[in-house]
Amino acid sequence: MITYSSSLEGITPSKLEGFFVGWQTAPTPETHLRLLQNSSHVVLAVDNATGEVAGFITAMCDHVLSASVPLLEVRPEFRGQGIGGELVRRMLDVIGDLYMVDFVCHPSLQPFYTRLGMRPSTGMMRRNPKRQGGAE
Numbered sequence: 001m002i003t004y005s006s007s008l009e010g011i012t013p014s015k016l017e018g019f020f021v022g023w024q025t026a027p028t029p030e031t032h033l034r035l036l037q038n039s040s041h042v043v044l045a046v047d048n049a050t051g052e053v054a055g056f057i058t059a060m061c062d063h064v065l066s067a068s069v070p071l072l073e074v075r076p077e078f079r080g081q082g083i084g085g086e087l088v089r090r091m092l093d094v095i096g097d098l099y100m101v102d103f104v105c106h107p108s109l110q111p112f113y114t115r116l117g118m119r120p121s122t123g124m125m126r127r128n129p130k131r132q133g134g135a136e
């Protein structure tokens with residue numbers, strides 16, 4: 001069974017193995033914990049059987065007008081069970097009633113987000129491959 005939580009209490013790096021699948025320079029579990037701690041909001045999906053994190057979502061928020069959701073991932077062995085959708089729904093609840101909530105995604109994921117009430121947009125981004133594993 002999966003439990004959803006916005007608290008990082010009891011979350012150690014060892015509970016954060018198996019994320020950033022396919023990333024050339026994946027952040028370590030220690031770096032992952034640090035970025036969760038530094039986010040405005042997090043929602044975790046925790047596997048009750050093991051206490052491991054099965055999925056997570058982060059948001060950065062100014063609490064006035066806007067929030068953005070930089071990271072959402074469900075570990076491959078937990079995908080296709082509704083966990084990703086539930087993480088998005090819960091994060092939207094946590095963020096609350098703001099003017100703007102922005103997600104950046106690959107076009108193939110637009111149907112996933114459309115089902116959750118989002119509409120397609122365009123965007124611009126910058127990526128620095130040297131920092132993919134995380135800043136010091």
Ligand SMILES: CC(C)(COP(=O)(O)OP(=O)(O)OC[C@H]1O[C@@H](n2cnc3c(N)ncnc32)[C@H](O)[C@@H]1OP(=O)(O)O)[C@@H](O)C(=O)NCCC(=O)NCCS
Nearest residue numbers: 072073074079080081082083084085086104105108109112
């Ligand atoms: C996207 C992701 C979070 C979805 O998590 P999940 O727990 O499998 O999500 P749900 O079970 O709620 O929904 C699954 C739906 O997402 C869709 N989906 C997931 N990944 C997809 C992809 N890469 N391309 C197209 N559709 C995708 C599936 O079609 C599925 O729809 P279905 O139930 O009609 O088959 C998960 O696939 C993931 O972690 N992917 C890698 C990281 C990523 O892409 N994150 C999003 C960054 S914007």
